[in-house]
Amino acid sequence: MRRVVVTGVGCISALGRDSAGFWQSLCEGRSGIAPLCRDVDSERLGAGDHPWIGAAVQGFDPASHFDERRRAVLDLFSQFALVAAREAVGRSGLELAGARRERTAVVFGTSVGGDQSRDDASYQGYGEKRRTPPLTILRTMTNAATSHLSIEFGATGPSYTVSDACASSTHAAGLAFQLIRHGLADAAITGGSETLPSTGLLKGWEAMRVMAPDTCRPFARTRKGIVLGEGAGVLVLETLSSARRRGAPILAEVIGYGASSDAGDLVVPSARGIGAALREALRDARVAPEGVDYINAHGTGTRLNDVTETRAIQEVFRDAARRLSISATKSMHGHAIGATGALELIATIQAVRHGVVPPTINYDEPDPECDLDYTPNQARERPLEIALSSSFGFGGVNGVLAVRRFQ
């Protein structure tokens, strides 16, 4: 089997519009969570009728990235994907020409795709009785970002869109890893993108009663739920030999991927299902539980997720669970749903590169049922060799990626 390395990362999130700003904010324990102030919500619901908080990308100007024609066909989720991908591919130095184009895949995750464009079309049609813009389908389709990535960079290898709720981009990166490792591609542009939900879907999230009213406090006794976020995380994966041949920067090695399905409840997580994905990632990476130093947890801040995830980690790692560093970076960048796995994988890679565990912020009171080391409130320096990034989604879908510091 071929070794697979990460040669470039790029991201845009509530913590900044590039990967350097993202990592710096994580190390400083800075929160991107704030009241949502979107004109569209006031327009559609009435002023004052949207008491939502979220982790929104700040200061993003589409016109500074895309010309007018391009913007017409790009929903914000595709724009985020392209901006993050430009950074990742630029940092990687990957140039797609000749045979390399055919050997480069795009595997990209999103949960709902062009949600804002879909909401706009519905509002225009049902609410305002106006005509629907002709590019609506092209903006909303779930594979739009994937296709725009392949077009932008000229990647003519296979392209796949993975839509698995909160595990979308972890599964996407896992599948990209497998494509390369098993020789179906030599390189891949992978990750995920998501925007904050449209007004209509925000009402749906609200109706599920899983949203925290104030902030996100993963693993703390006081936790009250998730805080939605948005953004994109993109990674360039390629074979180690290809990266060495072209002198590319090697940020980390991807060494394992585990996936499982709860096959139980759509919402209630299962320690058995989560444990199966963790075990499979370790088996795939040929790493014993004692070999893992850090887990970037799914850590949503809901009562059920955090206690179930803790239980699964305890069952899989047993005595080794005590020496693990764990953090839930959603406390800072929010839960970016289909993009969250990619953002957290980037955080995990930066953690092993720099030997710094990002914190779980807003950790104000320990929960007796969540009794592991969640790196409360402050980043911690610690040599990290192997780390995991976990994502678990509605529907009972679980994905775990294992990375190793590259020397």
Next chain:
Amino acid sequence: MINEDAIFQTVVRALAAPAGQATPEATLLSLGVSSMDLLNSIFVIESELGINLLAGDADLDDFQTVGDTVRIVRQMLERAAVAS
């Protein structure tokens, strides 16, 4: 009735054509207008001028140049004026 120059300006704006290149003779291809861009441009023109391109007015293939586009829009405006 909107004059010829105003129609031309509306068309050029809707096509998002590069400044100075959108002459009546310029082909949409040379301006980088894809079929997808054209679809969106027609929608913008229709919304701005309050007209509708009906089946039988023109096929997308009829929109070869900026001048073609202006001509088709003028015909649509004339039909709308007669109807009102």
